[in-house]
Every structure is written in C-alpha cells, then in structure tokens.
Amino acid sequence: MSEFHLSERLAADTILVCDLSLSRVLLMNDARFPWLILVPRRAYASEVFDLSESDRGELMLEITRCSELLKTLSGAAKINVGALGNLVPQLHIHVVARSPSDIAWPGPVWGFGKSEPYAPPARDALAARIRTALIS
Amino acid sequence: MSEFHLSERLAADTILVCDLSLSRVLLMNDARFPWLILVPRRAYASEVFDLSESDRGELMLEITRCSELLKTLSGAAKINVGALGNLVPQLHIHVVARSPSDIAWPGPVWGFGKSEPYAPPARDALAARIRTALIS
Numbered sequence: 001m002s003e004f005h006l007s008e009r010l011a012a013d014t015i016l017v018c019d020l021s022l023s024r025v026l027l028m029n030d031a032r033f034p035w036l037i038l039v040p041r042r043a044y045a046s047e048v049f050d051l052s053e054s055d056r057g058e059l060m061l062e063i064t065r066c067s068e069l070l071k072t073l074s075g076a077a078k079i080n081v082g083a084l085g086n087l088v089p090q091l092h093i094h095v096v097a098r099s100p101s102d103i104a105w106p107g108p109v110w111g112f113g114k115s116e117p118y119a120p121p122a123r124d125a126l127a128a129r130i131r132t133a134l135i136s
Numbered sequence: 137m138s139e140f141h142l143s144e145r146l147a148a149d150t151i152l153v154c155d156l157s158l159s160r161v162l163l164m165n166d167a168r169f170p171w172l173i174l175v176p177r178r179a180y181a182s183e184v185f186d187l188s189e190s191d192r193g194e195l196m197l198e199i200t201r202c203s204e205l206l207k208t209l210s211g212a213a214k215i216n217v218g219a220l221g222n223l224v225p226q227l228h229i230h231v232v233a234r235s236p237s238d239i240a241w242p243g244p245v246w247g248f249g250k251s252e253p254y255a256p257p258a259r260d261a262l263a264a265r266i267r268t269a270l271i272s
Contacts, residue, residue, distance in 0.1 A: 086242035106222035
C-alpha cells in the first residue's frame with residue numbers, strides 16, 4: 001500500500017492544524033471564510049467510497065467534530081460540507097462556516113473570487129486555537 | 137418530535153426516487169448533471185451534526201450507495217458530495233456525477249446557470265432505473 005503524501009496544491013493553499021485519527025486537518029489560508037479541510041491519510045482514496053467502511057465511519061465523526069467546532073468558534077449561521085475534488089484528485093473534505101454577511105452567500109465558496117490570505121499572526125493563532133480544541 | 141415534511145423548494149426541483157432507511161432520495165430535475173439529493177427524514181435536522189450518531193452512520197452508508205450507483209450509471213469521472221443548505225434549511229445532501237465535459241466543470245454545480253428539466257419520459261425512466269438499483 002503506498003504511503004500518504006499531502007497533495008502539493010492542498011499544502012500550498014493551507015496551514016497544517018493537526019492529525020486526527022484518520023484525517024490531516026488543514027486551515028484554508030483564506031480570511032474570507034473560516035474553512036477547514038480534512039484529508040484522510042489514505043493514499044489510494046479519491047472518492048469517499050474508496051475508503052473502508054470503518055474509515056468512512058471515522059470520517060463522519062471527524063467531519064462532525066470539525067463542523068461543530070467551526071460553528072462554535074465562528075458563530076456561523078450554516079456549515080457547508082463538500083467533497084468535490086474536480087481539481088485535486090486526493091480525497092479531501094471541505095468544512096466551511098458560512099454567514100449571510102459573507103461575500104459569497106448564498107452561493108458556494110468553491111471557485112468564488114480570489115482567496116485573501118490571513119495575516120500570519122492571525123492565521124497561526126486561529127490554527128493553534130483549532131488545534132487545541134481538536135486534540136483536547 | 138415533529139413530523140417530517142419535504143421542503144417545498146426541494147419538492148419543486150426534484151422527482152421522488154424512493155425512501156431508503158434514513159433518507160428520501162430525490163432526482164434533481166436537471167438534465168445537465170446526474171444529480172441525486174438525499175434528505176434524512178428527520179424534521180429537526182439542518183446540519184449533519186444535528187443527526188444522532190447512528191443516523192450519521194446510516195447517512196454515510198446511503199451517501200456511499202448513491203455515489204457508487206451514480207458513478208456506475210453515468211461513468212462519471214468524479215462524484216461531488218455536498219451539504220450546503222444556505223437557501224433551503226432542511227438538511228439535504230447533494231450527490232452529483234461530474235465529468236470534464238459537463239458545462240460547469242471544474243467548478244461546483246450549485247448556483248451554476250439555469251437548470252434544464254428532463255423530458256418527462258427520460259426523467260421517469262432514469263428515476264425508475266435508480267429506484268430499482270437502490271431497493272434491490
């Protein structure tokens with residue numbers, strides 16, 4: 001079985017938060033939306049159904065934890081969850097906090113405008129806050 | 137606990153396929169993309185994390201079945217799965233077959249252009265084919 005390597009495109013767009021039991025958790029470097037990406041550490045997976053049943057159960061758990069956390073942290077009106085992968089074949093799941101005041105509302109965030117990188121201190125503080133909440 | 141009623145907006149945009157153990161399965165009436173919508177029959181749910189742990193497990197199973205089926209039926213390059221709900225608060229999960237030759241590729245289908253209803257015989261034949269595959 002081949003080893004997991006994070007896709008270069010995902011690595012370039014994000015900051016590492018932490019590894020959960022199945023997924024690597026990344027913070028999208030886009031200050032427009034509180035946005036996490038979960039990447040199951042399974043080199044062979046590009047669709048959810050490529051995962052084993054037990055991995056799919058774990059993935060659902062991790063999506064749930066990240067969604068609840070993002071909602072609590074941001075006070076978002078809605079959480080959007082999406083597994084698209086039209087551009088990046090490595091299986092990854094977006095968990096995005098949405099609000100009627102965000103710039104893309106009510107449309108999807110994917111492909112919307114240009115990302116706005118965080119100022120590095122704010123980015124690192126947010127990633128640390130999420131890391132602490134997820135691994136506690 | 138209040139009774140489940142399908143949202144009027146979802147009903148207007150779709151054709152009923154069948155009820156699985158948790159979800160009502162709908163076929164989006166849009167011939168541009170093979171597109172199913174799963175609606176967990178839980179009146180209180182607007183986020184995935186509103187479901188019980190066992191319902192979430194069942195939902196993952198039903199998403200997997202619908203994704204595999206849609207991929208087989210359509211020969212799609214990619215399955216997109218999304219739970220957005222910015223416009224329709226009732227929890228519903230999109231399962232969409234995507235291909236590099238489709239009109240929205242590689243962007244998301246949500247909010248893209250105008251839907252193109254199927255001719256009724258083609259629509260009913262497709263819904264019947266999916267129903268047969270899901271309930272067998």
